[in-house]
Amino acid sequence: MTQTEKIKTRNGTQSKKARNILLKTIGAIVITIVLFLAIVYTVNIISSNSEQRRIESYGQHVSVDVKNMNVLIQGEGQETIVLLPGFGTAAPALDFKLLIDELSLFYKVVAVEPFGYGLSDGTEKERSTENIVGEVHEALQQLNINRYMLMGHSIAGIYGINYVNKYPNEVTAFVGIDSSVPTQPGMDVKFPLKKLEFLKKSGLLRMMTKLGADPYSSLSFVDKTVEQMKMISNKNMNNDTTLNEMDHISSNFIEAHDLTFPKDLPLLLFVQANNEVVKGWIPLHEGQIKDSVHGKVITMDGSHYLHHTKFKEIAENVRAFMKEAK
Template identity: 30%
Template sequence: MKKIMRILRRGIIIIFSILIIIIIISFINHKIKLNQESELFKPLGKMVKVNDHYMHVYTEGEGNVTLVFMSGGGTCSPTLDFRSLYSKLSDDYGIAVIEKAGYGFSEVSDVPRDIDTVLEETRKALTLAGQKPPYVVFPHSMSGIEAIYWVNKYPEEVKAIIGLDPAIPETYENYLMPNKAILNLAAFAAEIGFTRFIPSVCESSAAIKAGSLTEDEKEIYRAVFYRRTVTKTMLNELECIKESAEKVDEMGLPEVPMLLFISNGNGTGWEKEQWQQYLIDYASGIAENQKIILDCGHYVHDYEYEEIASRSKEFLNNIILD
């Protein structure tokens, strides 16, 4: 028995030692790669100071209205993730991509992630970047909650919502949130650079495998990915989302025209029929609404950017700008 215990202890020590070695090797490799990628990790837009941390706002194009793109939860590089779509719109409209704390080129921060703080930071960052309302907002996924709240709280600032498979309050009522221990493990793996040994995680991103990014832009995306995956700010935001959704739901439906691009549910955590029905039912309660079903995954703006750009222009011309 004592011999067996000695063998078990020895085995545990060996396994633990191997794990420590792997962690050290991964961390050193990560730091070397970060240094090598430093030239790629340079803001593509403006850095503005909001709430004691710096946020990145990318802008291009000019027009009678500014289109504000708002990323979904966990999207590492909003500026590049939306590029395939907004590049089709910037000849006719002003474009602004907001990168929240912990996303893209914005700083990782411990600031509160309740809906009021997030929205006020968005509004302030846009102002400091030289943008003025009213806007047409393009929220993806989780940002649908912020967009609806924005309309209800400051109706004079938003002319319409063009939703890119956006979340609505009801989608979070029965949503099973990811296991916190697993999320923390994923955050640790990203922090030590272990994800670099699994390149398929980055390469499977919709922006890379389906969008229209150039090879140079993909290299920048990768550099951002290895710095902005499962950040602590993203985790804090996720912890607040159910409470935020409840608060938004209590305010009722937004009273602005709405165009929704709805995915096949792949990547949402919901079955196709349930996800689509949530959004169809929600939009149907709004006086001016259009709903377009797309046979693609959750990052609709990477898969169907041509159709979304074309339909968005029609919507803006026929409903918003006439």
């Protein structure tokens, strides 16, 4: 064998060794990833089954479209407030608890958990505004609740503006808690639904939530309520019903674009003072009340979930506002 052939043989052997090492490394990485995902998936299944048994019932079930919608009623006041959650609030009746405790001293408070939320069933019906509003209204009809203030957080501003125009003889006022505005920018976004579904079903979403910051750490909720909210969040986050609602967000905003609140409807809007995400957040809300006979915008320092920290102030201002409106 010539020197040149020896060099070629040696180089070929080295290349083969390097290739084998590379293939083994890639194989080890793939096996590690598969094992990791398998462990995460298994932990999620076991944890979900365990948590399902530990979730405690609250409120009552109302039959809507042959499904159960959960509704919590607290307080015995002569006037009624119906609470609607923002998108993705996994356990609305518990999330609103601090505010409900304040409002229920003076009002009958009805916290509705739409399909896919809290302890309500899921549904295969499209999550259009029309369907969501109709289902909430049917639940109230089943409970013989026919006259009430409508109070909603976040995207409930979109459903609420449709609701008050559809049922003007029932709603006595609308109160928004950092509520969405039909004309706000950036709502034509397309969400990665398949990726979100994968995160849910794979268990990665549970892991990410576990490793993330505790959203309740500095709030006034008791430990038991926090534990229940976390378990219900693990159950409901990115479920089929809320993913369908997410898919309809853009079309629901477009549908509401030209809607306005009735001029004679008392309109109170609590608005986050330092929203750095949506341009012109406060002016957008001021535009909603400009033609109202009795409208008011109150800005508050805090997160989008103003009712987590400003529950006392919200309750006090609602009472004062409604006295003025009479």
